[in-house]
Amino acid sequence: RTWQHLHRLIYDSFAQYLVTEKGYDEDLLTLAPDSLDFCCKGLVLDIEEGNFLKLAEDGTVLRASHGTKSMTFEEILEIYGRKEWKHFNTVSGMVSRTGSPVVRRIRKNAKYYLYDNYFDLPGALLCARVVDSLDQHDGQKKYDFWKDMVAAIQHNYKISAFKGK
Secondary structure: OHHHHHHHHHHHHHHHHHHHHHOOOHHHHOOOHHHHHHOOOOEEEEOOOOEEEEEOOOOOEEEEEEOOEEOOHHHHHHHHOOOOOOOOOOOOOEOOOOOOOOOOOOOOOOOEEEEOOOOOHHHHHHHHHHHHHHHHHHOOOOOOOHHHHHHHHHHHOOHHHOOOO
16 A cells, blocks of 8 residues: 555654664664554554553543553553543643644644644654653653654654755
């Protein structure tokens, strides 16, 4: 499928930047063919916790993962509760997006990020794999990789790279 090639290209370019420019583990450059199945529109990244949430229309958490590892129903209940996710009706915690569709200002201090378009989806997989890597090597409890992800996005989607071509 064509979108898989595009997702792979986007993933590879972001991963290459994180490894070469920010010093992340080279394991991020290796991707199993079925890994892209992780990507689906509507995922919310809880940046500080390293958790990905898939929400129902009413805001309850349908499923979640910590990095790429699925969370149990009990783990979801413990962290997010049984009711509507408390940030469901607010956009203040989400990353702000302004400007053209290609170039957006993405808040480096955001607490949550909504993966709502096809160009973002490979970034979800990369963030999940970064969480896995940090857990494996550093035993993280809170995560601080988002600023590096923002730098990778800005590096790969520079409007100046498209001017005059």
